[in-house]
Amino acid sequence: MRADLVIRGGRVFTAEPSHPFVDAVAVSGGRIAAVGADAVVMAGRGTNVIDLGGTLATPGFIDAHVHPASSGLDKLRCHFDDAVDAESALETIAAYGAANPSLPWIIGAGWPQSWFVKGCPSKELLDRVVPDRPALITNSDGHGAWANSRAFEVAGIDPDTPDPADGRIERLADGAPQGTLHEGAIRLVERHAPEDTVDDVLAGLVRGQEELLGYGITGWQDAIVDPKLQEAYVRLAGEGRLKGRVVGAMWWDRKGGMEQVDELVARREMAAPGFSPTSVKLMVDGVCENFTASMLDPYLGDDGEPTGNRGIDFIDPKELKAIVTALDERGFQCHFHAIGDRGVRNCLDAVEAARERNGPSDHRHHIAHIQVVHPDDLPRFAALDVVANAQPLWACNDDYQAELTQPFLGPTRSGWQYPFGSLLRNGARMGMGSDWGVSTANVMEEVDVAVTRTGESGQPLNPAEAMDPIDALTAFTSGSAFINHAEADSGSVTVGKLADLAVLDRDPLREGPLREARVVCTIVGGEIVYEGR
Numbered sequence: 001m002r003a004d005l006v007i008r009g010g011r012v013f014t015a016e017p018s019h020p021f022v023d024a025v026a027v028s029g030g031r032i033a034a035v036g037a038d039a040v041v042m043a044g045r046g047t048n049v050i051d052l053g054g055t056l057a058t059p060g061f062i063d064a065h066v067h068p069a070s071s072g073l074d075k076l077r078c079h080f081d082d083a084v085d086a087e088s089a090l091e092t093i094a095a096y097g098a099a100n101p102s103l104p105w106i107i108g109a110g111w112p113q114s115w116f117v118k119g120c121p122s123k124e125l126l127d128r129v130v131p132d133r134p135a136l137i138t139n140s141d142g143h144g145a146w147a148n149s150r151a152f153e154v155a156g157i158d159p160d161t162p163d164p165a166d167g168r169i170e171r172l173a174d175g176a177p178q179g180t181l182h183e184g185a186i187r188l189v190e191r192h193a194p195e196d197t198v199d200d201v202l203a204g205l206v207r208g209q210e211e212l213l214g215y216g217i218t219g220w221q222d223a224i225v226d227p228k229l230q231e232a233y234v235r236l237a238g239e240g241r242l243k244g245r246v247v248g249a250m251w252w253d254r255k256g257g258m259e260q261v262d263e264l265v266a267r268r269e270m271a272a273p274g275f276s277p278t279s280v281k282l283m284v285d286g287v288c289e290n291f292t293a294s295m296l297d298p299y300l301g302d303d304g305e306p307t308g309n310r311g312i313d314f315i316d317p318k319e320l321k322a323i324v325t326a327l328d329e330r331g332f333q334c335h336f337h338a339i340g341d342r343g344v345r346n347c348l349d350a351v352e353a354a355r356e357r358n359g360p361s362d363h364r365h366h367i368a369h370i371q372v373v374h375p376d377d378l379p380r381f382a383a384l385d386v387v388a389n390a391q392p393l394w395a396c397n398d399d400y401q402a403e404l405t406q407p408f409l410g411p412t413r414s415g416w417q418y419p420f421g422s423l424l425r426n427g428a429r430m431g432m433g434s435d436w437g438v439s440t441a442n443v444m445e446e447v448d449v450a451v452t453r454t455g456e457s458g459q460p461l462n463p464a465e466a467m468d469p470i471d472a473l474t475a476f477t478s479g480s481a482f483i484n485h486a487e488a489d490s491g492s493v494t495v496g497k498l499a500d501l502a503v504l505d506r507d508p509l510r511e512g513p514l515r516e517a518r519v520v521c522t523i524v525g526g527e528i529v530y531e532g533r
């Protein structure tokens, strides 16, 4: 038999533990037809041959926690990929406004707080480049936004406007808005801006998919799917333009009640080839940096002494048990967001309650982020069949750690952060994801941190938790395929599986650093969907 495509001349990482590397792979009819020497002989007339020239090919990566539509939409709007400081940010906004004269609002995202005094840019600064219409531009972590005078006018915000319960308007001495909005106060302005249409979301999704394919990502779990995004996925798939293989995690509205379960059952039917909305996203706590991650023991104060604050359970733990038990019974997978050690424990307790009531299931509930995990809970992942869904890019000593996290956790709990090595040693299954747009979607940068535990500071974070590169690549391929119930068809280079592959520009396992490796070719079902240089 002759192959449609043969990849040879380097190494192919298979993600199969019994033979992690082969030297060639052959593709026929969109599936993997042979590996190793059997593959090489399948090249004939008409076969497309990719010569690796000593580089590495891998299974297509699978991102187990990502937000491609909103992050793609950010890239289509005013964004700051090419800006380096306040001045260039203003030039960027001015250019975007000039290029889009008919837009009623200037909407954008992605400025870092470090570009502005106290992280709070003024409305006058924005007025200089957008004097004529409202502008609202979110910062890079999404917890703050910058608005101009027109936006405050339209929203009716003046010195008499009270702060909302869940946010704060930055103010001048006379109480007038200064230009920056924090947390829930963003909504005061945002609700006056035109709402995203399904067409907007679809355009964002297309741009997001392009980004993911460029990093060799051929499948993912979308971590927040609302009805509009669901419609966008179904439309994209119907038009034959959805290239990735996607599981959607539908958002659980924590202000809504148990009647959501029936609604989600109905929404699950709105699927399409390549898009399965079979997971439900439950956000159980916040983040450490603003003390909203749910902790077993209190955060420390500036003096290093315990405060009374243990963070927030966004979903009451008793209620969480009932929700997870009901979802598990109706065949859903639960995709948890948990950052604090109590948040993680609440998720495990909820799955335990579901197991006691419903017996074992194959729904593959998974906890994303797993920043602080109490050592007692490490073996419970394997015992309860809960998959660890790691976002490894954060597992390094960056400014967030040194300034905003470790002083308030203290040394013991700081040492429990991102315990990927311990989870594996305790038998946990692990998948990986990026959380793009909070982080980059670049898989190899993430794998690098999983292995080195080191970011720009050069000081590793809890180096005993470092992973072997093979384990990290396995988590990002077959581990995440398991989370998505996709292992029969993807996640490894195995004869009979779909030909989803990524080709790198080097063999980073032989010539590091891992983070510098680039994807030069992405293949989905035997079709080349991305080619770079």
Ligand SMILES: [Zn+2]
Pocket (backbone or CB within 6 Å): 065, 066, 067, 223, 435
């Ligand atoms: Zn996320």
